[in-house]
Amino acid sequence: MRPFLLQVAAVTLINLKSIPQRFWLSLSTVVAVALVVMVLLTFLAMSYGFQKTLSGTGAADVAIALRGGAAAEINSAVTRDQVRLIEEGPGIDRGADGRPLTSAELYLVVDGVKRSTGTKANLPLRGVGRDGANVRKGITIQAGRMFAPGSNEVVVGKSLASEFAGFDLGQTVKLGTSQWTVVGVFTADGGVFESEIWADAPAVQSLFKRENYFQTVRARLESPAALASLKQYVESDPRLKLDVKTEQDFYAEQSGQTTDLIQKLGWPLAIAMAFGALAGALNTMYSSVAARAVEIATLRAIGFGGTPAFIGTLVESLLLSVIGGIIGAVATWLIFDGFTTSTLGASFTQVVFSFHLSPALVLQGVGLALVVGLVGGLFPAIRAARQPIVAGLAG
Amino acid sequence: MSDHALVRLEGVTKGFVKGQESIAIFKALDLAIPTGDFVAVMGPSGSGKTTLLNLLGGIDHVDAGAITVAGQRIDGLSENALARYRAANVGFVFQFYNLMPMLTAAQNVELPLLLTPLKKAQRRTHVETALAVVGLADRAKHYPREMSGGQQQRVAIARAIVSDPKILLCDEPTGDLDRATADEILGVLQTLNRELGKTIVMVTHDPAAARYAKRTLHLDKGQFFEKDLAA
Ligand SMILES: Nc1ncnc2c1ncn2[C@@H]1O[C@H](COP(=O)(O)OP(=O)(O)O)[C@@H](O)[C@H]1O
Ligand SMILES: [Mg+2]
Numbered sequence: 001m002r003p004f005l006l007q008v009a010a011v012t013l014i015n016l017k018s019i020p021q022r023f024w025l026s027l028s029t030v031v032a033v034a035l036v037v038m039v040l041l042t043f044l045a046m047s048y049g050f051q052k053t054l055s056g057t058g059a060a061d062v063a064i065a066l067r068g069g070a071a072a073e074i075n076s077a078v079t080r081d082q083v084r085l086i087e088e089g090p091g092i093d094r095g096a097d098g099r100p101l102t103s104a105e106l107y108l109v110v111d112g113v114k115r116s117t118g119t120k121a122n123l124p125l126r127g128v129g130r131d132g133a134n135v136r137k138g139i140t141i142q143a144g145r146m147f148a149p150g151s152n153e154v155v156v157g158k159s160l161a162s163e164f165a166g167f168d169l170g171q172t173v174k175l176g177t178s179q180w181t182v183v184g185v186f187t188a189d190g191g192v193f194e195s196e197i198w199a200d201a202p203a204v205q206s207l208f209k210r211e212n213y214f215q216t217v218r219a220r221l222e223s224p225a226a227l228a229s230l231k232q233y234v235e236s237d238p239r240l241k242l243d244v245k246t247e248q249d250f251y252a253e254q255s256g257q258t259t260d261l262i263q264k265l266g267w268p269l270a271i272a273m274a275f276g277a278l279a280g281a282l283n284t285m286y287s288s289v290a291a292r293a294v295e296i297a298t299l300r301a302i303g304f305g306g307t308p309a310f311i312g313t314l315v316e317s318l319l320l321s322v323i324g325g326i327i328g329a330v331a332t333w334l335i336f337d338g339f340t341t342s343t344l345g346a347s348f349t350q351v352v353f354s355f356h357l358s359p360a361l362v363l364q365g366v367g368l369a370l371v372v373g374l375v376g377g378l379f380p381a382i383r384a385a386r387q388p389i390v391a392g393l394a395g
Numbered sequence: 396m397s398d399h400a401l402v403r404l405e406g407v408t409k410g411f412v413k414g415q416e417s418i419a420i421f422k423a424l425d426l427a428i429p430t431g432d433f434v435a436v437m438g439p440s441g442s443g444k445t446t447l448l449n450l451l452g453g454i455d456h457v458d459a460g461a462i463t464v465a466g467q468r469i470d471g472l473s474e475n476a477l478a479r480y481r482a483a484n485v486g487f488v489f490q491f492y493n494l495m496p497m498l499t500a501a502q503n504v505e506l507p508l509l510l511t512p513l514k515k516a517q518r519r520t521h522v523e524t525a526l527a528v529v530g531l532a533d534r535a536k537h538y539p540r541e542m543s544g545g546q547q548q549r550v551a552i553a554r555a556i557v558s559d560p561k562i563l564l565c566d567e568p569t570g571d572l573d574r575a576t577a578d579e580i581l582g583v584l585q586t587l588n589r590e591l592g593k594t595i596v597m598v599t600h601d602p603a604a605a606r607y608a609k610r611t612l613h614l615d616k617g618q619f620f621e622k623d624l625a626a
Binding site for chain 2: 300390
């Protein structure tokens with residue numbers, strides 16, 4: 001066994017030491033693999049970052065009621081009567097004044113302009129009830145103050161304010177047909193609400209002519225377990241054709257659709273590119289085997305087995321591709337990790353989120369690189385092992 | 396030519412297929428080489444000299460007939476068994492040295508020892524000895540590109556003898572060297588034969604080179620014609 005390992009080590013050393021003779025070819029393989037891994041990891045980091053933002057939104061003890069079957073807030077409608085019935089439901093926490101902590105909300109799409117590109121984008125305007133901020137935990141006014149009830153004032157999420165133009169504190173913006181003043185900037189523990197504009201629900205209703213209609217009702221539950229009783233209450237009342245779930249579940253479902261889409265784009269693109277890199281790797285490794293034909297044949301004539309020649313070639317290929325994979329991962333991390341952008345969420349409004357690379361994602365990228373190296377090295381390695389010695393010696 | 400022959404070919408037939416044509420190189424060739432012999436093989440280009448060495452070295456296969464080396468039939472061995480046979484019995488010396496350019500002289504010479512159970516320290520001793528035998532003890536750390544052709548061929552000879560094989564197979568070992576350097580190399584081979592008793596089969600074009608051998612075989616049209624030094 002020891003001589004076998006020594007043979008493998010010697011052949012591998014000879015291979016690796018001969019890489020400088022094929023420097024540019026080897027480098028092109030490394031670069032090709034790095035690009036593949038970058039594309040894959042960029043998509044995965046986008047998907048993961050988006051997922052993190054949405055799954056960081058909503059609590060298990062906040063219930064949301066939507067029209068039955070509505071997948072997104074924008075498709076939902078809840079009447080004022082239904083709101084009143086929900087408020088009377090069981091399991092809802094109460095505020096200091098003894099009234100149930102609920103918020104009947106409107107969710108509208110308004111126009112905005114992206115700072116980075118100057119392009120138009122759909123932004124969500126949320127009309128919230130008096131307890132809109134209290135129903136949810138983690139809503140904090142970072143600058144300015146909360147809007148005054150009944151006024152044309154808005155507070156904007158921190159991400160929205162930084163990504164879209166015109167939402168600086170004190171500025172007046174035109175939303176729909178009316179003018180609104182930005183009086184505050186809020187944070188929401190990094191969640192989706194930071195990509196929203198919030199205003200007083202009655203003011204939104206009157207200025208957007210949506211009297212008597214809401215999209216959703218939020219309710220703070222006494223505990224996550226209280227959801228069951230509220231759900232049962234809603235289901236047993238024929239006037240309430242509403243779906244009730246926790247806000248947490250609601251946003252998790254929303255993230256599922258978009259992250260699926262991103263991943264379904266990213267993997268095929270990366271795999272298509274991986275085939276290109278694979279062609280490059282095969283070319284490089286066949287060249288390597290051809291360039292070392294005399295050396296391999298000489299070693300075989302000395303008594304070296306075919307297997308060390310096989311392994312040595314495979315190791316060279318794997319090494320090149322793993323180097324490419326690591327470069328790709330590091331480059332993606334340097335360029336994109338924490339890179340903030342926005343994309344359309346489930347309600348066709350912009351959700352601002354940051355790209356995020358995790359060790360598990362990096363592993364997927366390096367794994368893909370390994371596959372390229374393995375397949376790209378396999379056939380040349382077989383050739384290295386099987387090449388007739390006499391032909392190799394003849395040059 | 397006795398039962399003590401180190402190498403024995405009996406009825407060896409070998410040919411190649413080139414496209415539609417098949418060329419017969421050897422037809423029922425017989426040959427015996429005793430231990431300690433130094434045979435020069437001469438003959439026109441394409442007469443099968445290299446093929447003969449390849450068959451003896453176990454890197455090519457006969458079509459028919461038997462090859463026995465050191466009492467072992469090597470025709471019909473598996474590839475793995477042939478690799479073991481080569482490692483234990485054969486040292487090759489090539490016209491263009493075939494050193495690994497990225498390895499030092501010592502590392503090149505060490506290669507055959509990687510196939511043995513020798514420990515690192517023992518391997519180093521063997522390498523030093525082999526390099527000393529070819530007069531290159533001071534070049535152990537040099538790379539092939541830092542050495543002349545003659546020096547590279549000495550390193551190749553050191554590599555061929557380091558694991559103490561029973562037979563050295565040299566294919567035009569001086570074919571790429573000038574007269575003076577060739578004479579040095581041939582002197583090294585002659586010393587190996589005379590003083591260390593190495594059995595050597597050397598293919599050469601050069602009658603002057605053949606004179607270093609104990610006898611010369613002329614290969615032509617698939618048959619040997621033996622001539623002694625006087626002829
Ligand atoms: N692998 C091979 N395939 C086909 N023909 C070969 C092969 N090896 C050698 N030959 C042919 O066999 C003949 C003898 O070759 P070789 O032994 O190399 O001759 P020499 O060394 O005497 O010049 C030549 O005609 C050569 O073309
Ligand atoms: Mg020849």
